[in-house]
Amino acid sequence: MSLFKRILRPALFHLDAERAHKLSLLALKRGLSLPVIQTNDQRLAISLFGLKFPNPVGLAAGFDKNAEVPDAILRLGFGFTEVGSLTPRPQSGNPKPRVFRLPEDSGVINRMGFNNDGHTAALARLEARKSRGGIVGVNIGANKDSDNFIADYELGLEKFWQVADYFTANISSPNTPGLRDLQARDSLTELLKRLADKRNELIDTTQISRPLLLKIAPDLDENQMDDIAHVVTSQPLDGLIISNTTLARDNLKNTKYRDEAGGLSGRPLFEKSTIILAQMRQRIGKDLPIIGVGGIDSAASAIQKLEAGANLIQLYSGMVFQGPDLAAKINAGIVTHMNQKNISHVSRLTGTSTDEWASKKPIST
């Protein structure tokens, strides 16, 4: 058993989940982390939307909300990291406790509510580390009390334009009332049009361009998926991130926290988010990149996500249960798999099982 599982995890699990997270951030900031063996295999490198990802495994938004540790994260073997969600003004989020571990299920429930230091504080941190390189995306959101959600996303693009390698418009957090309504056909059309206009304006004034991705929920019915697919293929957009946390509570062993309000992530989200990913892949075709997120906690689940139709992957909850070397282990595992199956490049895995995944029904909803 690893040092993490024998000693660190039990110690961290004695603490409330948010405290343990704070401590992990502090350790990363101080350069205290377990040694990680990185895999630098060219077969893992992927070029997408003008960026060269050294490997397909990214850290999902929410872990490093305030851009405090992007370089420490990249040193753990992640091919890219995503800071945020960031809102224009700082906000404290929901009352604590607001994060719950479900160890029996390897799951997490959170209702953080976009607690973050706001644009200005995060921008200063990102400007200070910009020369270090590595791919750092910025996930933008809206203040809870904003009277104009779309204007908050426009402000995000403007503020971080010089420092973000890519942007994610997060319209799928379940913890900001009304936010997910932006996924509806007319609202989404308006959002993407306004963000396209803002991007064009910024490209004109700076002569640089930045990719824009949209992060969606896994709790979508057929009609909602049709609408999103229609809008994202008819408006300028560089990719989708599928998915955020779910409101569903299917098949959980944990009884203590299962009824806590918030979004569920980790292993219990894997199947649902992977099915939705495959069903969206069928709808949008092969060209628009998808970052697959939800329940990845091993090389096997990472490979399944790619096979379902993802071009890149991200994870968060898996690291809580498996430890800080999870990205490095996944990359090593993907290389082993490619060697065994004689696969020449990781991109060859993408979409090989889309139809099988798309035809599955979530265990129950």
Ligand SMILES: Cc1cc2nc3c(=O)[nH]c(=O)nc-3n(C[C@H](O)[C@H](O)[C@H](O)COP(=O)(O)O)c2cc1C
């Ligand atoms: C505590 C916590 C906070 C999160 N905060 C954000 C956030 O601010 N913005 C966002 O887009 N996603 C956020 N997420 C969702 C993750 O980015 C990811 O989409 C989701 O957890 C599924 O991946 P996982 O199963 O690997 O954790 C958060 C997740 C957790 C567990």
